[in-house]
Amino acid sequence: MTGEIRWGIVGPGRIAESVMPDFGVTPDARPVAVASRSQQRADAFAERHGLERAHGSYASIVEDPDVDVLYLATPHPQHHAIAMAALRAGKALLVEKSFTATTAGATEVVDLARETGTFVMEAMWTRFQPAVVAMRELIADGAIGEVRSVQADLGVAREYDPADRLFALELGGGALLDLGVYVVSFAQMLLGTPDRVVATGSLFPSGADAEAAILLGYDDGRNAALTTSLRYALPGAARVVGTTGWIDVLPRFHHPRTIVLHRTGAEPEEITRPQTGAGYAHELIEVTECLRAGRTESAVMPLADTLAVQDVLGQAAEQLGVRHTEAVGVL
Ligand SMILES: NC(=O)c1ccc[n+]([C@@H]2O[C@H](COP(=O)([O-])OP(=O)(O)OC[C@H]3O[C@@H](n4cnc5c(N)ncnc54)[C@H](OP(=O)(O)O)[C@@H]3O)[C@@H](O)[C@H]2O)c1
Structure with missing residues (x-):
């Protein structure tokens, strides 16, 4: 694709509202349309953000x-x-996290993307944060030796409301898919796909998970200890431990500004890398650049990693007794 990349927004909710201003700092990206299940909500969003077209159904924007x-x-x-309908219509996709509700659903989307040669990326904005990019460069340069262990937590205290998407099982509610995806994706980015997943936690009355501790094990002894919760707040800190030091990713690690490098025998070194816009611009830039370069996936957030993360979340959900399903009759 050449020239400006024309974006359509599907689902004008909270995150769509937060992401919109970052299009303004993304070169060669132009949001042109929005789709809602309600024409009225689409019209209001389009007016607020100066979009050319407002679709009153998802089928219409596809x-x-x-x-x-x-x-x-x-x-x-x-x-x-x-995603399936959009891929059949030849539309490229940026899909919010969690990519889907189930591993089977994610696999179908990725298979169709590969079959049709269409670009798809999970909107895991953490991987594009400048401080995370700096951390990965330090690790690649051997700053902390071999990475052996990752610790990360992310939790918020939210009052239980079974109608809210965060708690409603049919809307993918629960800590795992909303916040757990960040700790799992962070560990997977640094350690790769685990050989074992062990999860423990508790459920809300809706059957969605309220809190979870997840241990990822690797056959060579590497490990990750992860915690997530919708029942209580957690600092949102992450620590990456290597054989010759560690890196603290200061809260909140899923969109950090600052990391602290602790090399064995040296004074800690603080490294700050501010985000552009609200921090969503970096993933928008990645998608725009990939499309202009004719790529079918991102090297920073590859589809294999998305599938690996979804599979870990699925295993953890199963161990907790949570049953997620994909929605039908959406379009
Ligand atoms: N990257 C981030 O920082 C971040 C932050 C928050 C959320 N997210 C992700 O973004 C997605 C949306 O989260 P959100 O907090 O923005 O949700 P939200 O405020 O509830 O908005 C979701 C939108 O989806 C549409 N929708 C379609 N079917 C729906 C249904 N059955 N029930 C409710 N809404 C439905 C609604 O718009 P219409 O009815 O008007 O079409 C609604 O406004 C989730 O996957 C979440 O994990 C990412």
Whole structure:
């Protein structure tokens, strides 16, 4: 694709609202359309953000010939059906985390993306944060030796409301898919796909998970200890431990500004890398650049990693007794 990349927004909820200003600092990206289940909500969003077209159904934006890429910002179980329809219509996709509600759903989307040669990326914005990029460069340069262990936590105290998507099982509710995806993706980025997953935790009355501790094990002894919760707040800290030091990723690690490098025998070194915009611009830049370069996936957030993360989340959910399903009749 050449020239400006034309974006369509699907699901004008909280995150879509937060991401919109970052299009303004993303070169060659132009948001042109929005789709809601309600024409009224689509019209209001389009007016607020100066978009050219407002679609009163998801099916309608999928068929819009003047949109190159869709940003899916609905609850997780709705991603699968919209993504499948969009890929069949030849639309590239940026899909909010969690990519889908189930591993089977994620696999179907990735298979169709590969079959059709269409670009798809999970909106795991953490991987594109400048401080995380700096951390990965330090690790690649051997600053802390071999990475052996990752610790990360992310939790918020939210009052139980079974109607809210965070707690409603049919909307993919629970800590795992909303926040656990960040700790799992962070560990997977640094250690690769684990050989074992052990999870323990508790559920809300809706059957969605309220809190979880997840241990990732690797056959060579490396490990990750991860915690997530919707029942209580957690600092949002991460620590990457190597054989000759460690790196603290200061809260909140899923969109950090500062990391602290602790090399064995040296004074700690603080490294700060501010975000552009609210921090979403970096993933928008990645998608825009990939599309202009004709790539079908991102090297920073590859589809294999998305599948590996979804599989860990699925295993953890199963061990906790949580049953997620993909939504049907979405379009
Ligand atoms: N990257 C981040 O920092 C970040 C932050 C928050 C959330 N997220 C992710 O973004 C996605 C959306 O989260 P959100 O907090 O923005 O959710 P939200 O405020 O509830 O908005 C979701 C939107 O999806 C649409 N939708 C479609 N089917 C729906 C259904 N059955 N029930 C409710 N809404 C439905 C609704 O728009 P219409 O009905 O108007 O079409 C709604 O406004 C989730 O996957 C979440 O994990 C990412």
